[in-house]
Amino acid sequence: MPPKAKILVIDDDKILREFASEALVEAGYEVEVAPEGREGLQKAAAFVPDLVICDLMMPGLHGYEVCQRLRDKGRKNLRILVTSSKSFESDISEAKKAGADAYMVKPYTAAALYAQVSSLIAQPARNGSAEPDTDDRETMxxxxxxxxxxxxxxxxxxxxxxxxxxxxxxxxxxxxxxxxxxxxxxxxxxxxxxxxxxxxxxxxxxxxxxxxxxxxxxxxxxxxxxxxxxxxxxxxxxxxxxxxxxxxxxxxxxxxxxxxxxxxxxxxxxxxxxxxxxxxxxxxxxxxxxxxxxxxxxxxxxxxxxxxxxxxxxxxxxxxxxxxxxxxxxxxxxxxxxxxxxxxxxxxxxxxxxxxxxxxxxxxxxxxxxxxxxxxxxxxxxxxxxxxxxxxxxxxxxxxxxxxxxxxxxxxxxxxxxxxxxxxxxxxxxxxxxxxxxxxxxxxx
Missing domain, CATH: 3.60.15.10 (Ribonuclease Z/Hydroxyacylglutathione hydrolase-like)
Structure with a gap:
């Protein structure tokens, strides 16, 4: 029997974080959770998930930066699913530029979450890095x-x-x-x-x-x-x-x-x-x-x-x-x-x-x-x-x-x-x- 896929859920909304975790555990996945971006990055390093489900607008580090930092680690097998109440096309595009593989608009059902997660786990991984940037100077x-x-x-x-x-x-x-x-x-x-x-x-x-x-x-x-x-x-x-x-x-x-x-x-x-x-x-x-x-x-x-x-x-x-x-x-x-x-x-x-x-x-x-x-x-x-x-x-x-x-x-x-x-x-x-x-x-x- 193949090992369970490991999923990390990063979301500051306690209700949704617990909902996603319970739905994924019931579906047979191994799940860890984090209430904000910085703790999420620490858990990603220790837990080494196959998939990260990340909210977009969180206190501290927002989801865009979490995606970028996860991709900068060079984890080629990692999939990232961004979830957010924001449904603007520009946000979806920017999240994918930052490193997300897919984007789901909240609220979502357990069935929709399972379908998206199953699809991502089955997909070939991307190259493990966010889009390159030609001018990364931050001297100030x-x-x-x-x-x-x-x-x-x-x-x-x-x-x-x-x-x-x-x-x-x-x-x-x-x-x-x-x-x-x-x-x-x-x-x-x-x-x-x-x-x-x-x-x-x-x-x-x-x-x-x-x-x-x-x-x-x-x-x-x-x-x-x-x-x-x-x-x-x-x-x-x-x-x-x-x-x-x-x-x-x-x-x-x-x-x-x-x-x-x-x-x-x-x-x-x-x-x-x-x-x-x-x-x-x-x-x-x-x-x-x-x-x-x-x-x-x-x-x-x-x-x-x-x-x-x-x-x-x-x-x-x-x-x-x-x-x-x-x-x-x-x-x-x-x-x-x-x-x-x-x-x-x-x-x-x-x-x-x-x-x-x-x-x-x-x-x-x-x-x-x-x-x-x-x-x-x-x-x-x-x-x-x-x-x-x-x-x-x-x-x-x-x-x-x-x-x-x-x-x-x-x-x-x-x-x-x-x-x-x-x-x-x-x-x-x-x-x-x-x-x-x-x-x-x-x-x-």
Missing amino acids: TVHVHEDATIKTKAQIKRTEVMVRFWGTRGSSPTPGPDTVRYGGNTACVEVRVGELLFIIDCGTGIRELGLALIREFGDRPIEGHILIGHTHWDHIQGFPFFTPLYIKRNKFNIYSVRGSSKSLERVFRGQMAADYFPVPLAHLASEIQFIELEGPVHVGPVQVSYHYLNHPGVAIGFRIEAFGKSLTYVSDHESFTRLGGESEINKRQDDAIVEFARDSDILIMEAQYTEEEYKQKKGWGHSTFDDAVSRSIAANAKHMVLFHHDPAHTDEVMDNLLDYCRERIRKAGSGLQCSAAREKVSITI
């Missing part, structure tokens, strides 16, 4: 584990938290007379926690923020902490035009999780390659450090945590907490249940987003589509105004700020949509304050 990258502390020279004397919007638009810059009040620049938010400077996303709005910082600081050095929700164009396209990067006395830490197929540094290095921009990343005069997150970090008295969002590729939202105050940023995100149906796992995923934003003083919430527009753009990874209102009320947020305005939404359209949201909040009997982000307008907690 630092990896930090959960609850790491980032040193800062800022002297914290004040406890107020100020938020100012420099880019409010999603997808594409939309300058012109029809967007002068709400703004046409893409995503960029300045957050001051006392004397500490945070910047969320680097859309085209960061250019004007950079000029304002130079006027404010004069000859003094600027230390900034830039948080990148994801690296689609509308969230990074302003980075090369952020003037403080070209001044030697300045220092910037740039935070996000590793991308699906390359590091954060390599994404920015590629954006500034000679084909696209005249100045390479290495020639920027300021001190730059890319910090790849595996959990919350502390910058002085500030805790920055993140949560994965439902958007093509790797996308995260941020929560900034200090002095008993909190700001949460959720952009870009599509409801799991609206996209994938009313399954228990999708409801848990949606509930997790609500809990991440729980009791926020300010909740910056993407609201790109009307309900009618969503019918044509379902699966693009964005929320509706109704989604934003329901999610913010459920999270018991104090002040929701509508964000990531669609390029087609003029100032007049935004006025009407803001009124629509406020009326929905009134009918729900909620005390939620609601506004829509406008360029250069600030809010203080």
Whole structure:
């Protein structure tokens, strides 16, 4: 009798992890489990499985990186099955580029799991390595584990938290007379926690923020902490035009999780390659450090945590907490249940987003589509105004700020949509304050 095939299940969802394990044991396989990526890699080295079943969006190391690291070990007989609630075609493609042999969308039945596992076990193995990469330089990258502390020279004397919007638009810059009040620049938010400077996303709005910082600081050095929700164009396209990067006395830490197929540094290095921009990343005069997150970090008295969002590729939202105050940023995100149906796992995923934003003083919430527009753009990874209102009320947020305005939404359209949201909040009997982000307008907690 041939030996049992060995399967390792790596998933942070305890219910699904146990479901998969029990179904596979009953089918005659030898099974080990791990609740997150780093422990999964350790068990893979000790257990030496024939097949790894790996979730995609996990705390710590996400599934893309687990796939890459497993393939880098050169195990030619290893099969990898990625499972996820994310059903975007781009995620399926990126998972396979990272080293996955197959991809299953959650939820799945025991029969479907057994069929997929049986098929993979019977298939010839792939070459045991992820797709080669031509530029693997990471000279500015630092990896930090959960609850790491980032040193800062800022002297914290004040406890107020100020938020100012420099880019409010999603997808594409939309300058012109029809967007002068709400703004046409893409995503960029300045957050001051006392004397500490945070910047969320680097859309085209960061250019004007950079000029304002130079006027404010004069000859003094600027230390900034830039948080990148994801690296689609509308969230990074302003980075090369952020003037403080070209001044030697300045220092910037740039935070996000590793991308699906390359590091954060390599994404920015590629954006500034000679084909696209005249100045390479290495020639920027300021001190730059890319910090790849595996959990919350502390910058002085500030805790920055993140949560994965439902958007093509790797996308995260941020929560900034200090002095008993909190700001949460959720952009870009599509409801799991609206996209994938009313399954228990999708409801848990949606509930997790609500809990991440729980009791926020300010909740910056993407609201790109009307309900009618969503019918044509379902699966693009964005929320509706109704989604934003329901999610913010459920999270018991104090002040929701509508964000990531669609390029087609003029100032007049935004006025009407803001009124629509406020009326929905009134009918729900909620005390939620609601506004829509406008360029250069600030809010203080």
